Amino acid sequence: MQTSSQPIERMIVRRPRIRWGHLATIVGFLLPGALIYIGLVLLPVAQAVYYSFFRWNGLGPLTNFTGLANYTRALSDRVFLLSLGHNLQLIVLSLAIQIPLALGLALLIRGLTRGRAIFRTIFFMPFVLSEIVTGVIWSFIYRPDGGLVETLFSSIAPGFAKTALLADPKTVLYALFVVITWKFFGYHMILYIAGLQNIPTEVEEAAQIDGCSRLQALRYITIPLLSSTIRLTIYLSVLGSLQFFDLIWIMTTGGPVNASDTMATYLYKFGFQRFQLGYGSAIAVIMFLICFGFSIAYQTFAMRRDFE
C-alpha cells in the first residue's frame, strides 16, 4: 500500500501549476535572443535551401524550378570536388602541424621562468591582425621579385631559382597553409595556456615524487588533463578549415587554376561573380550540412564529456 500510494501522492504534489509571471520572465529573456537567432540564422538557412532548388540569377521572381539539379551539378563538378579536397587537406595539415605546434609552444612558455607574457603576446599577435591585412602582408613576403622569401633564399643559396610560391599550382596551397598557421597557432596556443593554468601543480608534483619522468608526466598527467581544451581546439580548427575564405581570396582568389579554391571561394565565384544564386545556395547548403554534420557528430562522440 505504502509503496504504491507514494508515487501517486508525489504526482499530485508535483503537478505543475503554471506560474504565468515566471513564464513571462522566461519568455521575456529568451525572446530577443531567439528572434535574432531565428531572423539571422535559421531563416536565411531556410531561404538558402529554398533558393537552391531554382535556377536563379538574383533578379526577378523565382520561376525556374530545377529540383535537385544544382546539387547533382555540384557533386559532379570537378572543381567543386577539388575545392572540397583542399578543405580536407587544410584540416589534415592543421591537425597534424598547427595544433601540435601550438601545444608545444604553450608547454614551452609554461616552462619559462621569465618573459612568459612577452612570448605569449608575440605569438598571439598575428591572430589580432585582420585576415585582409595578413593577406596583404604575406603577398608582399611571397612576391617573386624582391619579396622576403625570394631574397632570403637567394642569399642563402646563390643562384637559387626564383620562387613564385603563390603562382605555382603545386605549391600555392602549402604556401597558404604557412600563412594560416602563422595566423592561427597563437590562438590555439592561448587556449592551451589557459587550460594549462587550470591544471593543479600538486598533481604533477605528486607524480614526480612518485618517480615519474617529465615525459611520463606530460604523457599521463598533463595531456589527459588538457584533453577538453584539445578537443575544443580540434573542433575549432576543423570548422575553421571547412569555411576558409578571406585570406585565400586576398592572396590568390582561389587560383592559379583553382589550385587553392576552397568551398567558400567556389561559392563566392559561382554564386556572386557568376550571378548563379540558386547554384551558390546549393553550395552553401552543402557546406552547411558538412559543418553541421561534423558539429553534431563531434559533440556527440568527442565532446560529450565536456558538457557533463
Place this chain on the structure above:
Amino acid sequence: MNVRRRLVTLALISAVLVLAACGGQAPATQQATSAPAAEPTKAAEQATSAPAAEPTKAAEQATSAPAAEPTAAPAPTATPIPLSTIGTGATKIVWWHINTQADQRENWQKLASAYVKDHPDVSIEITVLENEAFKAKLATAMQSGSPPDVFQSWGGGVLKQYGDAGLVQDLAPALQQNGWGDSFQPGPISLYTFGDKIYGVPWNAGMVGFWYNKALFEKAGIAQPPATWTEFLDVVKKLKAANITPIALGEKDKWPGHFYWVYLATRIGGRAAFEKAYAREGSFADPSFVEAGTKLKELVDLQPFQNGFLGAGYGDHIALMANGKAAMELMGHWAPGAERGAAKDVKTFNANLGWFPFPSVEGGAGDATDALGGGDGFAFGKNAPPAAIDFVRYLTSVENQTAMAKAGIAVPPVVKGAEAGLDDALLKEIQSRVAKAKYYQLYYDQYLPPAVGQAVNDATQELFAGTTAPEQVAKTIEEAAAIELVQ
C-alpha cells in the same frame, strides 16, 4: 579551480558552437563576455571574431561582384563623397556615377548645374560611388526593383540581364528622335544594343591593343612593331634574347589574360564565328575558338611573361609597365593613365610610350580593323522621368563631348565630331580605329552573361598555366554557354 575552468570552457564552447556551426555571430559575443575568470575570457571574446563566420562575410561582399572590371582603372579615393542635389525643381533625377576623380566629378557637377539652369523644373540628385561600391549598391537596388534613374553602365551581358528583367528603359524610341542615335559612332553604341532594344548610351569608348616601351624595343633591336602573329612571336623571342621581360601580365585577375584569347578568336573566326556561337547556331568549341587557344599556347610556350605572373594582380602588372620592367602589355585605352600614377619617372614613361594594334593572324577570317574594346555609358532605371533622358542627351551633345575630350575626361569620345577635342596622338589613333572598326566587340567577360564571361576568364587562365589543352578550354566555355545562352 576545476569549476572555473569548466565555466570558461563551457562559455567558450557555447559561444563557439552557436556561430561555428556556420553562421550568426551576434548572440555569441554576449555569452562569451559574461563568463567569469579574467584572462581566458579574452580568448573567448576573440573566439567570436574567429575564423567561423567566413561565408557570411562572403555574402556581405557578395554584391560587389565581378572583380574583373577592365574599366576599373584604380582611382583610390578613400573619402566618401556625399551626394548633392542640384536645383530645386519638382522633377527629380537620381543619378549614380563612379567618376570619383576630382576633375571628372566636378565636370559632371558643372554640367548638371548648367542643365538645371535651363530647366528650372528639374532637380538632379548626384551620388558618386567608388567602382566596387557602385556595383554592390546597384545590384541591391536592382534586386529590390528600384534602380536609380541614370546610372553608370558598361553595356553587355550584365545590362542585358537587367533589361530582360524589365528594370531598365528601352531607349530605342528616344534615340530615333532628332538624330540622337545617329550622333554616336556605331561601334560604341552597339555595346548597349540588344536586338531592337537599346538599354543605354556610351560617353567614352576605347579599344584594347599593345602598349609598348619604345626604349626596350630599341634595345632588343626591334625596328618596327609587329603586324602579324608570326612577327609578334619573333618580337617576343628577340626581347627574350635581349634579357628583357617581353610581356607584363596580371593573370591572377584573369581578365587581363582573356584579352589575348578573345582577340585571337576575333582575328581567326571573325564576327561570324562569335555571332553564330552567341546565337547558338554555332559553338564556342568550333575550330576557330580551338585555334585561338592553339595560337595562344604558342605564345605561352615562349614564356614571355614576368616571373610569377599567375600570382600577380593587375596592380603588379601596372607597376611593371610603369617602370620599364616589361616591354609590352595587351591592355585598354586606360592603361597609360593608370600607369602614370605608378611611374617613378613620368617623363621617361611618356617619352617611351608606344601603341600598336593587335596583330593580324595569317589566314584568319577576321578583318584587321576589327577591334575589341569597351567604355563607359549611362543606362536608365525603369521609373526614370523623361527629363532624365533629355539630361543625358545634353551630356552627350557634341559640344559637351568635345569639351570633355579636350579636358581628358571623355577619352576617347564617342560622338561624331568630338574627336576634334583630342590632342594625345596615341589616343587619337585609338579613337579613329574605334570609329573605323567594321566589327567592334565588347570584352567577352562583359558582353556575355556573367556565368559565361567568368567561364571564359577561368578557362583562359588554364591556358596560361599550361594545365589544359586548347580543345578542352573551348569545350569548358561551350559548356557554360550551353547552359546560359539558351533562353
